[in-house]
Structures are given as structure tokens and as C-alpha cells.
Amino acid sequence: MKLEKVITNTQDFYNFQKEVQEGKLAKSILLISQDEQYSYQFALSLAALLFNNGQIVENEHYIKVKSLSHPDLKIYPQKERLMVADSDSIVEEGSIKPIFADKKIIIIKNIDNAMEQAQNKLLKTLEEPNKNMYFIVTTTSLNQVLPTIRSRCNKIELAKLPTAVINEFCQGNALASVLCDGYAGRAFYLAQMEDLKSMFDSVLACVTQLKNSKNLLSFSKRLSAFKDNFNLIMEMLSLIMEDLLFIKVGKTNKIRFKESASTLQMVEGEYTIAAISEIRKLIDKAVKEMTFNCNFLVVIENLLLNILEVKYICR
Numbered sequence: 001m002k003l004e005k006v007i008t009n010t011q012d013f014y015n016f017q018k019e020v021q022e023g024k025l026a027k028s029i030l031l032i033s034q035d036e037q038y039s040y041q042f043a044l045s046l047a048a049l050l051f052n053n054g055q056i057v058e059n060e061h062y063i064k065v066k067s068l069s070h071p072d073l074k075i076y077p078q079k080e081r082l083m084v085a086d087s088d089s090i091v092e093e094g095s096i097k098p099i100f101a102d103k104k105i106i107i108i109k110n111i112d113n114a115m116e117q118a119q120n121k122l123l124k125t126l127e128e129p130n131k132n133m134y135f136i137v138t139t140t141s142l143n144q145v146l147p148t149i150r151s152r153c154n155k156i157e158l159a160k161l162p163t164a165v166i167n168e169f170c171q172g173n174a175l176a177s178v179l180c181d182g183y184a185g186r187a188f189y190l191a192q193m194e195d196l197k198s199m200f201d202s203v204l205a206c207v208t209q210l211k212n213s214k215n216l217l218s219f220s221k222r223l224s225a226f227k228d229n230f231n232l233i234m235e236m237l238s239l240i241m242e243d244l245l246f247i248k249v250g251k252t253n254k255i256r257f258k259e260s261a262s263t264l265q266m267v268e269g270e271y272t273i274a275a276i277s278e279i280r281k282l283i284d285k286a287v288k289e290m291t292f293n294c295n296f297l298v299v300i301e302n303l304l305l306n307i308l309e310v311k312y313i314c315r
Contacts, residue, residue, distance in 0.1 A: 020049055032142050036140055051065065073106075074090075104132060
């Protein structure tokens with residue numbers, strides 16, 4: 001199933017289609033989703049819908065939008081984050097009439113990553129767009145968007161997708177279905193990872209097989225093979241600990257990683273509820289440490305050592 005097909009079948013997209021057809025769509029829209037890829041693809045689908053006046057038609061406008069070659073569609077930032085130069089260009093583009101369609105659309109990705117000065121430069125343009133001018137802005141964190149930007153846009157929080165849709169999208173990849181948390185873009189990314197299962201098995205082994213500090217180094221080196229996905233490793237570890245907690249309190253129906261349930265049940269006696277609670281705090285601490293560019297191996301080794309200590313103290 002293509003991501004575009006998923007998007008055009010959502011209630012969110014249907015609502016936008018109705019607003020476009022009725023001529024009620026806001027000129028400045030802020031799409032909110034933790035799924036960066038999904039919100040960007042949603043913005044492109046919405047642009048195609050706008051160019052076709054609310055109709056889903058695979059015509060020349062549609063083809064040019066999907067190939068990112070439509071002359072009246074501009075996408076920013078040009079690099080990783082929106083800079084002042086980008087905002088200057090957006091303001092200038094806002095004064096130029098469309099040349100191929102009857103409207104012009106500017107997509108601004110991840111405005112939460114933009115420099116504050118760059119956001120401020122857009123205020124007047126977003127508040128008073130020129131005729132037939134539309135802005136579709138995306139963010140993964142509404143709190144990081146200036147209040148003055150938020151107040152000038154029609155804010156739409158894109159809904160997570162139903163489990164059935166996610167499962168179909170992941171094509172039977174149970175790990176991707178669990179880890180994507182209802183986000184189609186993330187599901188697509190995870191389902192394409194060839195080493196996802198190997199990564200999970202390595203994380204699970206740290207929970208079920210690490211018994212003392214003598215073999216700690218071998219486990220940390222095993223995880224270092226996936227150092228480019230540190231946050232995903234931490235997410236796996238956190239969810240495994242949560243599954244352990246469900247086992248301990250008798251809520252096995254809530255276990256996410258069903259295939260690993262029997263393995264976790266064999267070691268649940270090694271972890272008290274207090275230990276699980278402290279370990280989840282240690283995981284959060286490790287994530288914060290990595291945001292300050294700490295060494296991967298050092299952070300992982302410290303985390304595993306601390307987990308062993310907590311297990312011993314909370315026996």
C-alpha cells in the first residue's frame with residue numbers, strides 16, 4: 001500500500017477536500033504530526049488537491065506535484081533548517097503571481113527547526129497572504145513553533161492511523177507495526193530496515209541474558225553495530241521493560257512484543273517493579289546524554305552497568 005493512498009483515505013484528507021471544494025480552506029495551514037515523512041507527504045497530497053480544486057485527479061498538475069517540478073509549488077527549507085535567506089525568498093515568492101495554475105502553494109517543512117528570526121520574517125506573509133496564495137507548514141513539535149506563527153495558521157493535528165491500516169502498510173512486519181506507533185511514514189521507514197529484527201534481538205538479549213558485568217562489553221559492542229539508531233534502540237528497550245511490567249502485574253494482554261512474551265516470562269523474576277521503574281528513568285537519562293553528543297559506547301556501557309546495579313539493589 002502506497003503512503004499516498006493511505007493519506008487520501010483518511011478522515012483528515014476528506015475534511016480538507018470538503019473545505020477546498022467549498023472554498024473554505026484557510027490560506028495558512030499548520031500540519032502537526034510527530035511523523036515527519038507523513039506530514040510532508042500529506043502536504044504534497046493537499047497541494048495536488050488544491051491545484052485540482054478539490055478533486056483527486058492524476059492530471060498534469062498531479063504529476064508535476066509528485067515529481068516536485070510544479071512551477072507554482074515551492075518547498076522550503078532548501079537545506080536542513082529554515083534560515084533567514086529562506087524566509088526572504090518565501091516573502092518574495094509570495095508577491096509573484098502563479099504562472100501555470102490559478103494558485104500558488106508554498107510548503108514549509110519542519111518549521112519547529114527554523115531559526116527564530118526566520119520565523120519572525122514570515123509573520124506578515126502568513127497573516128495576509130496574497131490572492132490565490134496558500135501556505136502549508138509542517139511541524140513535529142508545536143511547542144517549538146513561535147506563538148505568533150501558531151496564531152496565524154489554521155492548526156490541524158494529523159491523526160494516527162488505525163492498527164489494521166498500519167499492519168497492512170507494514171506487510172506483516174510485526175516489529176515495524178509495534179514500533180511505528182500509528183505513524184505511516186515511520187512504519188514505511190521501519191519496514192524497510194533490513195537489520196530491524198537483528199537490532200531488536202540484540203536489545204532483548206541485553207534484558208534477558210546480561211547477568212553480570214563480566215560480559216557487559218560484549219553486549220555493548222553488539223549494540224554498537226546499530227549506533228546510528230540510538231533512539232530506536234532506547235525505544236525498544238523501554239517498550240521491552242514495559243512488557244516486563246505487564247507480565248509482572250498480570251496484564252499479558254497488553255504486551256506489545258507478543259513473540260517475545262515467553263522469553264520475558266522466563267526472566268521476569270529478575271526484575272522487581274521498582275527496578276523496572278528505575279530502569280525506565282535510566283533510559284530517559286541515556287537519551288538526554290546522547291543529545292549532548294556523548295560517545296555511544298560510553299553511554300550504552302554506563303546504561304547496562306546501571307541496569308545491573310538497579311536489578312541488584314531492588315531485589
